[in-house]
Amino acid sequence: MNANTNSASPSGPPGSDFDRVSDPVLDPVDWEARYQAGDTPWDEGYAAPALTEFLTRHPIHGEILVPGSGPGHDVRALAMQGDTTRVTGLDLSDTAIAIARSQAHVGGEHYEQGNLFELPKSWNGRFDWVFEHTCFCAIPPTLREDYVKAIGAVLKPGGHFFAIFYLNPAAHSGPPHGVTLEEITKLFNSDFELLEEWLPTEAFEGREGSEICQLWRKC
Ligand SMILES: C[S@@+](CC[C@H](N)C(=O)[O-])C[C@H]1O[C@@H](n2cnc3c(N)ncnc32)[C@H](O)[C@@H]1O
Numbered sequence: 001m002n003a004n005t006n007s008a009s010p011s012g013p014p015g016s017d018f019d020r021v022s023d024p025v026l027d028p029v030d031w032e033a034r035y036q037a038g039d040t041p042w043d044e045g046y047a048a049p050a051l052t053e054f055l056t057r058h059p060i061h062g063e064i065l066v067p068g069s070g071p072g073h074d075v076r077a078l079a080m081q082g083d084t085t086r087v088t089g090l091d092l093s094d095t096a097i098a099i100a101r102s103q104a105h106v107g108g109e110h111y112e113q114g115n116l117f118e119l120p121k122s123w124n125g126r127f128d129w130v131f132e133h134t135c136f137c138a139i140p141p142t143l144r145e146d147y148v149k150a151i152g153a154v155l156k157p158g159g160h161f162f163a164i165f166y167l168n169p170a171a172h173s174g175p176p177h178g179v180t181l182e183e184i185t186k187l188f189n190s191d192f193e194l195l196e197e198w199l200p201t202e203a204f205e206g207r208e209g210s211e212i213c214q215l216w217r218k219c
Contacts, residue, residue, distance in 0.1 A: 062128030068135025
């Protein structure tokens, strides 16, 4: 995948946090250009409410990866849990990584520019947790099986995958790319065991009722 070669077209569906792109197969979204232009309507300026709520009842420790971490709000919410937490924010965009690095340090967080689908072998089996929020819906649907493989590869055996999935099955193009709960569950079922699934009680304005949380364990 090369997400940095083309530009996103400007118009999105009414109420969408994201713009439409012209070719969802090849991922023509130029994420770096979007960050350079400050054209990042998905950035609400703070961590996903469903993550904040989850952490109040279920602290997460160890090595954590946040793919597509953008400006890093979720990374810092995870890192604030204390010394036993080390969080890596990963993003394709150099500018997103620079923005994240410019924020006040809160704990054991750091940020790396890179492509989730081209991770170094040294990352295999490195993480206790992966936290997903608005990365899965940003990648082209054709890369979803690769996404599952990438998450499975970086997790330790028995590692956990906590996801806030954005469901918008009516969307014909994206990002955010449409997906159903059934599709997501089928995708992860072969390599992961579903531990818990719930509708978040808190969400960003406009996303209420469109998100589902799932907690998976790598088999
Ligand atoms: C919709 S934005 C969400 C950013 C962040 N999670 C947030 O909520 O603010 C999707 C992010 O995924 C990143 N991204 C897209 N494809 C990626 C890939 N293959 N590897 C790493 N990051 C990717 C983009 O650069 C962008 O920052």
